[in-house]
Amino acid sequence: MNKIIVAVLHVLMIFFFTKTANSFPADVFDGAYSLCTNKAVYKPGEVVWLKINHKASSAFIRYRHLNKVLKQEPLLKSDWSWVPPPADYQGYLVEVYTVKNKQKIILASVAVDVSSSWNKFPRYGFLSEFGVKSPEEMDSVISYLTRHHINGIQFYDWHDKHHQPLAGSSAAPSATWKDIADRECSRETVLGYINRAHQKAMQAMFYNLCYGALDDAAQDGVNNRWYMYRDSLHVKKDMFDLPQPPFKSKIWFVDPSDSSWQQYLSAKNNDVYKAYPFDGFHIDQVGNRDGKLYRYNGAELDLAGSFRSFITAMKKARPDKKLVFNAVNQYGQEGSIAVSPVEFLYTEVWTPNDGYKDLAATILNNDIYSNGKSSVLAAYMNYQNASGKGYFNTAGVLLANAVIFAFGGSHLELGEHMLCKEYFPNNNLAMNNELKKNITAYYDFLTAYQNLLRDGGMFNNPDVVCANGKMNINMWPPKAGRVAVQGKLVGKKQVLHFINFSDDPDLEWRDNKGTKKEPLEIVGAGIELKFVSRVKNVWVVSPDFNAGVPQNLKFQQSGNSLKFTLPALKYWSMIVIE
Numbered sequence: 001m002n003k004i005i006v007a008v009l010h011v012l013m014i015f016f017f018t019k020t021a022n023s024f025p026a027d028v029f030d031g032a033y034s035l036c037t038n039k040a041v042y043k044p045g046e047v048v049w050l051k052i053n054h055k056a057s058s059a060f061i062r063y064r065h066l067n068k069v070l071k072q073e074p075l076l077k078s079d080w081s082w083v084p085p086p087a088d089y090q091g092y093l094v095e096v097y098t099v100k101n102k103q104k105i106i107l108a109s110v111a112v113d114v115s116s117s118w119n120k121f122p123r124y125g126f127l128s129e130f131g132v133k134s135p136e137e138m139d140s141v142i143s144y145l146t147r148h149h150i151n152g153i154q155f156y157d158w159h160d161k162h163h164q165p166l167a168g169s170s171a172a173p174s175a176t177w178k179d180i181a182d183r184e185c186s187r188e189t190v191l192g193y194i195n196r197a198h199q200k201a202m203q204a205m206f207y208n209l210c211y212g213a214l215d216d217a218a219q220d221g222v223n224n225r226w227y228m229y230r231d232s233l234h235v236k237k238d239m240f241d242l243p244q245p246p247f248k249s250k251i252w253f254v255d256p257s258d259s260s261w262q263q264y265l266s267a268k269n270n271d272v273y274k275a276y277p278f279d280g281f282h283i284d285q286v287g288n289r290d291g292k293l294y295r296y297n298g299a300e301l302d303l304a305g306s307f308r309s310f311i312t313a314m315k316k317a318r319p320d321k322k323l324v325f326n327a328v329n330q331y332g333q334e335g336s337i338a339v340s341p342v343e344f345l346y347t348e349v350w351t352p353n354d355g356y357k358d359l360a361a362t363i364l365n366n367d368i369y370s371n372g373k374s375s376v377l378a379a380y381m382n383y384q385n386a387s388g389k390g391y392f393n394t395a396g397v398l399l400a401n402a403v404i405f406a407f408g409g410s411h412l413e414l415g416e417h418m419l420c421k422e423y424f425p426n427n428n429l430a431m432n433n434e435l436k437k438n439i440t441a442y443y444d445f446l447t448a449y450q451n452l453l454r455d456g457g458m459f460n461n462p463d464v465v466c467a468n469g470k471m472n473i474n475m476w477p478p479k480a481g482r483v484a485v486q487g488k489l490v491g492k493k494q495v496l497h498f499i500n501f502s503d504d505p506d507l508e509w510r511d512n513k514g515t516k517k518e519p520l521e522i523v524g525a526g527i528e529l530k531f532v533s534r535v536k537n538v539w540v541v542s543p544d545f546n547a548g549v550p551q552n553l554k555f556q557q558s559g560n561s562l563k564f565t566l567p568a569l570k571y572w573s574m575i576v577i578e
Contacts, residue, residue: 035096035108039201040123041151042114044088051079052096056107059098065090066451067539067550067576089121090114091450095549109547111149111447118151118203119322119343121450123443124376125150125202126415127193128424130158130185135192141416142196148414148443152203154282154324156424157181158190162212162251163268164220170274180214182246183425194277205282205324206272210256210310214249225296226261228253228289232298240286255295257306259313266317273318280322280343281314287328287350304332311340326378329353330362338369345370346412348378348422354508356403356501357477360486363409364459374454375409378419384512386420386428394435395518395571396511398442399499402572403509405446406486406497408454414439438543445543452576457490464496467563468526471502480505483522483569494531496575498566522569531562537578538562544570 033056038049052075059075063082070085075096084092092112098105115121125145145153159165160177167177167185175187194204213222230236240251254261269281285307293301311325322343327333329350338345345366353362359377366375380386381397397418404411413419417427418439431439446453461475464485471483478484478501488495500519501507535557541550545568553575555564566573 033096033108035094035110036147037110037112038146040113040146040149041118041201042084042112043116043201044086044114045083046114048082048084048094048112049079050082050094050110052108054078056096056098059096059107062095062097064093064095064448064550066449067537067541067552067578084112084114088114088116089451089455091121091448093444093448093548095547106547106549109444109549110147111444111548113149113151113447113450115151120374121410121447121454122152122344122374122376123148123150123410123446124152124154124324124346124412126154126156126412126419126424127158128156129183129416130155130179130189130193131183132186133189133192138189138192138196142193142200142202145202145414146200148440149447150202150414152205153193153197153415154205154207154412155190155193155278156207157183158185158206159208159272160185161214161216161220161249162209163214163217163222163254163265165206165208165268166271166275168275170271173275178248180242180247180249180251181425182248190276198277203279203322204277205280205322206276206278207282207284209251210283210285210307210325211254211261213252213254215252216249217252221264222254223260226254226258226264227296228255228301228303229294229296230291232294232300234294234296234298238289238293253289255301255306256303256310257301258295262310262313262317266314269314269318273321278321280324283311283314283323283325285326285328285332287348288331305336307332308336308340311337311342315341324376330365333366334369338366338373342373344374344376346376346378354510355477356399356484356499356507356509359400359403359409359509360407360476363404363407367408372456376412377404377409378412378422379404379509380420380422381413381418381511382420382429382514383510385514386426389428390430390514391432392418392420392429392435393511393514393516394432394438396509396514396516397435398438398571399501399504399516400509400511401439401442402497402499405442405453406499406572406574407459410446414443441543441548445541445548448548449541449574452488452490452493452495452574455490457488457495460487460489462487462494462496462529462531464527464529466525467528468524470525471522471569478504478507480507492533492578494577496529496577498569498573498575500569500571519571523567525566525569526563527566527575528561528563530560531557531577532560535562535577538564539576539578540567540573541576542568542570542573544568544572550576
């Protein structure tokens, strides 16, 4: 929203925003206000508390589900409550507006998710720093994640040892310990974050490898017969080398399907659950290991296939706890992870899956592999730049999110900072104010319109053309220098996603060096498509304009032809034909 419309009261900025005000229909957005909720997600029937940063005179509240206004009432004070309809798994948008000179001025909006479980619409965040923190520091981080409707948190590298994650004992947990990178961790901080996450209705997931053991594992009861070996004579164990210092050990790899190892780690996890009220286990791996692997007895190991056995064992040991498993570049996903008892599918995306089409394909494949489970992608932006200090490139982040969200996924990226590397404590890149503002709008959009984005439906490719030459269109997959269009049929609604690659020469999502350009806004594109059914309404909505508030469009339908004007396209606009 770098050309977001500002209120007429901001006289000095009127000229800058005139183009967007004229190009996008009806309402005007005043970016000076902010609106928030008291939780990240709500159960059906639960009261939602809302707060606006300062109260405007003669303002009103509208509650929407998609394009339908459910209720409207005057804004009487800066904080108030609302009880959404009782239906489960629904997204809503709450909008505050005022009227000036017969013009609606949108002051602020915020999304609301009503879902009894997080696994249908997961929005996953992370934490990676567990040294001594003040209550105010922890409150600030969790409040930020709450504002972005993050409903689950991965506690990354919180533990003591991979083979023995709890420092101390379940009866007497340690007050402090050192993680694998020799960073100090505090019990008070871990507990403080878990408790704060629960207060905001977030799931707290503890991170660990499925097969990691440190140098001292033997003295803690890890048997040599449990390891993965590089030879059939069990001479050379497989391992992941780490520089010492700062890391306190190499990581040696155990056979995930070994039943004795599964029992051992399940017992260690139970110690964790006794000491900390975690909701489940975020399970990691390091991806495909080049070359053959062997069990102790000399039998060749199918590592990818072993993950299903491990996940099943963890669920059997603690059926009350939730599981998520990282399919590194889809390794082990099909036929193993995807068909096991995980909450949703989680993919860490690497080369050669470097194109926007690969992000979409990963989500679509996950849906097939799992028969409809949701997807979260760990996709690290501006990766090369993150070797040094700097800022994220807003254009690259928003284009990647537009693709991930439009295809029904979500993006693991928000924590104490935005992710730029697979080692989560790396915070070399920061968000500038422009990106901070935009990322909030994108997460509101993902949440408010989750019933169109992530709640079933069938992707399709209607015959869409631009009738007045304002944009060059191609149906998905994208082409450099064009606007990509992807259709989706959701019930009786035909959705059209317009994603603007007009100024993108390479179509590589990672934007390694942060060089992607902000796309020029396209205004007033005449759209025509073949549409057989009778159309009752056409509306448009975008995270880039009008605080995500939808607007009805005029349309013409003659025979099998439907025509309307797309008022504006910056990064991503969504048309809904009812």
